[in-house]
Amino acid sequence: AGTILGVALFLRLYRIDQVVPELFGKELEVSLVNSITIPSFVSHASLYLLGMSEFAVRLPGVIVGVLTVALMYYLANEINQRLMVRKDSFFPLFAMGVLSVLPWHIQISRSDLGVSLGLFFFILMVFPLCWFKQNKWMIVVWVLPAAAAFHADIVFLMPVILAVGFISFYHSSYIRKYWIQTVLSVALLAAFMMPFFRSPQILLRPDDQLTYQLIENTKLSQERVSYSMNTSLSKVLYLPIIENSKLFLSNTFSYFQPHSLFFSWDKDQYMNPNFGLFYPVDLLFILLGLAFLKKKKTFFTVSLIYILAIVLYAAFLHGSSQSTWLMPVLPLAVILSSLGFFRIFELRARNKFVFAFVVLIASFCMVRFLGIYYIVENKETLIGEYEEAFVYLAKNKGSIPVVVVDSTYGKNLSLYSRFFREGPNDKEFIYSVNNYCQDGRMHIMPTYLIPKGAQIYYISQAQDEKMNIGIARL
Amino acid sequence: MKILNKILFTGILLLAVFLRIWNLGNIPISLNWDEVAIGYNAYSILKTGMDEHGVRFPIVLESFGDFKPALYSYLLVPVLMVFDLGSFAVRLPSAVFGIIGVIFSYFLTKELLKLRGNYKNAPIVSLTVMFLLAVSPWHIQFSRAAFEANIATTFFIIGFWAFLLGLKRPIFLFLSAASLGFSLHAYHSTRLFVPLFLLFLIFIFRENLLAYGKKLLTPAIIGFLFLIPFFYFALTGRAEMIFGRASQTTVFSNSKSLNEAVYKIGEGYLKHVSLKWLFVTGDNDRHHAPSSGILYIWELPFFILGILILLRDKSKFKLVILSWILLGLVPSSLTTEVPHAIRTLILIPSLQIITALGVVKVALTVWKKKILLLPAFFYILFIGFGFILYFHLYFYQMNHEYSRFWQFGYSDAVSYVRQNDQKYKKIVVSNKLEQPYIFFLFFLRYDPKLYLSEGGTRKTKEQAFGKYEFRNINWKEEVHDGSVLNILSPSDERSEPIHTIRYFDGGDAFIIAE
Numbered sequence: 001a002g003t004i005l006g007v008a009l010f011l012r013l014y015r016i017d018q019v020v021p022e023l024f025g026k027e028l029e030v031s032l033v034n035s036i037t038i039p040s041f042v043s044h045a046s047l048y049l050l051g052m053s054e055f056a057v058r059l060p061g062v063i064v065g066v067l068t069v070a071l072m073y074y075l076a077n078e079i080n081q082r083l084m085v086r087k088d089s090f091f092p093l094f095a096m097g098v099l100s101v102l103p104w105h106i107q108i109s110r111s112d113l114g115v116s117l118g119l120f121f122f123i124l125m126v127f128p129l130c131w132f133k134q135n136k137w138m139i140v141v142w143v144l145p146a147a148a149a150f151h152a153d154i155v156f157l158m159p160v161i162l163a164v165g166f167i168s169f170y171h172s173s174y175i176r177k178y179w180i181q182t183v184l185s186v187a188l189l190a191a192f193m194m195p196f197f198r199s200p201q202i203l204l205r206p207d208d209q210l211t212y213q214l215i216e217n218t219k220l221s222q223e224r225v226s227y228s229m230n231t232s233l234s235k236v237l238y239l240p241i242i243e244n245s246k247l248f249l250s251n252t253f254s255y256f257q258p259h260s261l262f263f264s265w266d267k268d269q270y271m272n273p274n275f276g277l278f279y280p281v282d283l284l285f286i287l288l289g290l291a292f293l294k295k296k297k298t299f300f301t302v303s304l305i306y307i308l309a310i311v312l313y314a315a316f317l318h319g320s321s322q323s324t325w326l327m328p329v330l331p332l333a334v335i336l337s338s339l340g341f342f343r344i345f346e347l348r349a350r351n352k353f354v355f356a357f358v359v360l361i362a363s364f365c366m367v368r369f370l371g372i373y374y375i376v377e378n379k380e381t382l383i384g385e386y387e388e389a390f391v392y393l394a395k396n397k398g399s400i401p402v403v404v405v406d407s408t409y410g411k412n413l414s415l416y417s418r419f420f421r422e423g424p425n426d427k428e429f430i431y432s433v434n435n436y437c438q439d440g441r442m443h444i445m446p447t448y449l450i451p452k453g454a455q456i457y458y459i460s461q462a463q464d465e466k467m468n469i470g471i472a473r474l
Numbered sequence: 475m476k477i478l479n480k481i482l483f484t485g486i487l488l489l490a491v492f493l494r495i496w497n498l499g500n501i502p503i504s505l506n507w508d509e510v511a512i513g514y515n516a517y518s519i520l521k522t523g524m525d526e527h528g529v530r531f532p533i534v535l536e537s538f539g540d541f542k543p544a545l546y547s548y549l550l551v552p553v554l555m556v557f558d559l560g561s562f563a564v565r566l567p568s569a570v571f572g573i574i575g576v577i578f579s580y581f582l583t584k585e586l587l588k589l590r591g592n593y594k595n596a597p598i599v600s601l602t603v604m605f606l607l608a609v610s611p612w613h614i615q616f617s618r619a620a621f622e623a624n625i626a627t628t629f630f631i632i633g634f635w636a637f638l639l640g641l642k643r644p645i646f647l648f649l650s651a652a653s654l655g656f657s658l659h660a661y662h663s664t665r666l667f668v669p670l671f672l673l674f675l676i677f678i679f680r681e682n683l684l685a686y687g688k689k690l691l692t693p694a695i696i697g698f699l700f701l702i703p704f705f706y707f708a709l710t711g712r713a714e715m716i717f718g719r720a721s722q723t724t725v726f727s728n729s730k731s732l733n734e735a736v737y738k739i740g741e742g743y744l745k746h747v748s749l750k751w752l753f754v755t756g757d758n759d760r761h762h763a764p765s766s767g768i769l770y771i772w773e774l775p776f777f778i779l780g781i782l783i784l785l786r787d788k789s790k791f792k793l794v795i796l797s798w799i800l801l802g803l804v805p806s807s808l809t810t811e812v813p814h815a816i817r818t819l820i821l822i823p824s825l826q827i828i829t830a831l832g833v834v835k836v837a838l839t840v841w842k843k844k845i846l847l848l849p850a851f852f853y854i855l856f857i858g859f860g861f862i863l864y865f866h867l868y869f870y871q872m873n874h875e876y877s878r879f880w881q882f883g884y885s886d887a888v889s890y891v892r893q894n895d896q897k898y899k900k901i902v903v904s905n906k907l908e909q910p911y912i913f914f915l916f917f918l919r920y921d922p923k924l925y926l927s928e929g930g931t932r933k934t935k936e937q938a939f940g941k942y943e944f945r946n947i948n949w950k951e952e953v954h955d956g957s958v959l960n961i962l963s964p965s966d967e968r969s970e971p972i973h974t975i976r977y978f979d980g981g982d983a984f985i986i987a988e
Contacts, residue, residue, distance in 0.1 A: 228866075246754055246765060257745075264741055
């Protein structure tokens with residue numbers, strides 16, 4: 001276990017300030033914007049202790065990630081006792097090992113503190129649920145980690161709601177028997193959920209991409225009806241709800257695409273598109289795990305309903321698949337993968353060739369991930385170029401106000417400016433590429449926009465010239 | 475066949491014929507470059523016995539460097555004796571083979587279900603497969619355009635059916651060998667799939683086959699005859715005739731290392747295991763109707779149920795169907811553009827068989843437990859709605875929305891040129907338009923004898939015949955004295971156009987300028 005934790009720590013900590021090369025907007029928001037959330041509190045503490053740096057921003061996520069790996073041991077142990085996989089401690093160790101090297105968890109631990117914390121508390125929540133019948137006060141206790149989970153990140157709200165549903169269904173007589181604890185638990189949960197009741201749109205509002213797709217669908221439907229001469233048939237056939245249903249179905253299926261899950265998750269910014277959320281060899285393990293789980297009907301059914309509910313809700317809100325919104329499924333996937341891995345491990349005495357082959361493939365997958373993720377793939381990014389310019393300016397010109405011409409189209413550059421220059425909030429000095437003027441002030445801007453004859457102080461060294469950012473007085 | 479079965483069989487057949495022949499020349503809106511190339515080469519073979527490159531009775535058409543199997547063009551030759559060179563004629567062999575495929579899917583399913591032992595629902599499952607294939611968006615899409623893969627699939631269905639029959643009556647093995655042999659010369663992906671699958675079948679049914687002894691020799695010789703051209707090309711240093719297309723599309727030639735290629739193959743293989751691709755979006759816009767997948771959404775529950783039924787099966791039926799699917803994905807996985815509905819077309823019957831197992835299981839359950847009749851009624855309404863929506867999208871909306879993907883506009887451009895060519899000494903067509911020379915040869919019905927006497931198709935990017943030149947156009951360096959008519963792509967540099975041909979979506983297709 002110690003070795004596995006050591007590996008987990010190394011994989012989460014190695015080159016933490018360089019891989020991923022740029023801080024995500026969400027990381028900076030958590031670190032710089034004053035808000036009363038658990039991730040924000042943790043991050044502020046880290047910045048206070050370690051100073052303003054990428055390392056300080058990302059370290060809490062790493063620590064929480066390693067703690068989650070440790071927690072996985074105990075979770076797998078609980079499940080082991082219930083499913084009777086094996087008497088000794090091999091299975092929990094497998095689960096820990098699988099999570100420690102999992103590309104999905106490694107990448108999230110390194111870049112999203114909120115989700116990392118949420119996952120930690122979410123797994124913590126499962127223990128009181130497992131001990132439900134041993135101690136009646138667990139009916140109340142589970143609410144605390146549950147609330148911490150969904151307040152760390154909203155993606156963990158749905159699993160909590162599902163947990164309430166499962167408890168009500170499977171333990172109805174038990175919770176009725178201990179009604180005082182149940183009432184207390186409901187009141188506590190309701191109190192923690194109050195912010196969401198006040199603004200339920202947080203839970204139901206589609207993201208920008210989905211909103212755009214829905215608008216496009218409406219236009220498409222109108223065009224089709226119009227091309228069909230506004231016939232009654234066409235008005236029924238091309239109701240926007242039909243195209244929207246297809247979109248919803250398409251979004252749902254996107255989460256189940258094996259090539260994305262196991263080879264190339266190229267759908268959101270948090271994941272390196274060269275890898276899936278899992279290693280390719282995990283597909284084999286998960287299938288074997290599912291085959292094993294099929295015999296445990298209740299667990300299998302609950303798992304299936306749980307996965308479907310998580311995915312359907314995520315697809316309902318987002319225009320493209322989001323690895324973070326799939327995160328509540330991770331512990332279950334790790335258990336399944338471990339079950340499968342365990343099956344293969346058991347094979348080793350009977351069929352050495354198969355075992356050796358699987359180990360070889362698994363090693364190949366891991367080496368590939370380690371090589372590409374940590375060493376080869378470290379692409380320059382536009383934010384990285386801005387970062388260099390901010391750092392240059394901070395070193396050479398102090399914290400003088402400058403105009404920043406934003407060519408990122410949608411990233412919150414003011415946060416980056418504030419972080420890299422450790423200066424005041426520069427929001428008022430940031431202009432879009434189409435909206436700035438030559439007023440004699442210092443400008444940080446794409447070099448292709450710098451007019452001829454302007455005094456240039458600095459140009460970044462991007463390989464792609466179009467990405468170069470310069471500092472000039474216009 | 476009982477009378478009811480015969481009636482249903484005939485009804486489904488008529489439906490298949492209607493869905494494949496009705497308005498064939500106009501839907502899809504235009505012939506694409508492959509269809510045109512197949513068409514003109516068939517025309518050239520008919521008139522001269524040679525293809526556009528001057529190769530006498532070719533087995534492989536070099537075409538524009540993609541080395542098309544020539545079988546489709548040969549099937550087109552007799553059609554061109556009856557019909558004019560045009561959309562309908564070029565697509566007719568594919569449509570006819572599509573219909574034959576629907577017919578033989580019935581017989582193939584019947585034979586396959588015999589592997590399950592005494593399976594009493596075989597006729598109804600077979601009819602369901604036939605129906606599903608008759609109305610299949612995937613099959614209709616490729617039966618209504620000149621896609622070689624459709625011909626290959628039908629040859630494979632016949633060959634596979636004959637193979638299963640041949641396990642009881644060896645005479646059918648001759649037909650099997652011939653039909654599978656033809657499938658090798660019909661499309662690229664069958665060249666890999668059919669041998670792999672055949673080896674698997676031989677392994678599974680080795681006991682039946684070995685019992686035939688010397689009787690196997692003749693079918694083996696027939697099969698070998700079809701391989702001779704491949705050996706001939708390989709031994710005469712013209713391997714590109716066999717592997718030319720593969721080398722253009724394979725992941726190996728598009729990867730930096732073996733490691734990357736292996737990873738891409740794994741990824742490509744799994745990309746086909748995508749419900750999104752199958753049921754909602756499809757792939758290339760030329761491979762499906764607007765807003766449609768390649769299977770109906772309503773088939774999904776039956777498909778999932780069918781898989782569960784298949785996995786529980788303990789007979790050779792399961793092995794055969796699973797190997798068909800698993801091996802059928804191999805050729806496409808080795809290529810770059812995945813998932814790919816044409817390269818995996820060979821899988822259609824297997825998927826429809828799985829779906830049919832689910833449909834029949836549900837139908838029988840509903841029939842027994844009358845309580846489910848109401849939900850079944852609503853689901854039938856949903857299925858009916860699915861059909862109407864798909865047919866409206868395919869037969870009505872597709873031409874309007876997808877004209878650019880079907881390379882619309884060449885016919886109009888050639889008509890314009892033909893009406894005005896007296897005024898010009900030279901007509902220059904931009905190579906930025908995709909392979910324009912073959913479209914002009916086709917729509918002008920340019921005499922193949924004359925074309926070949928002028929040198930035929932050259933091995934360069936620039937082509938010419940008569941007063942036509944096909945090359946890159948540098949607008950500033952061209953002659954602009956009114957003696958040259960230029961047919962340009964919208965992305966070409968140019969002055970004020972004298973005529974513009976547009977797609978139905980309003981975008982520019984061709985710019986005509988002096």
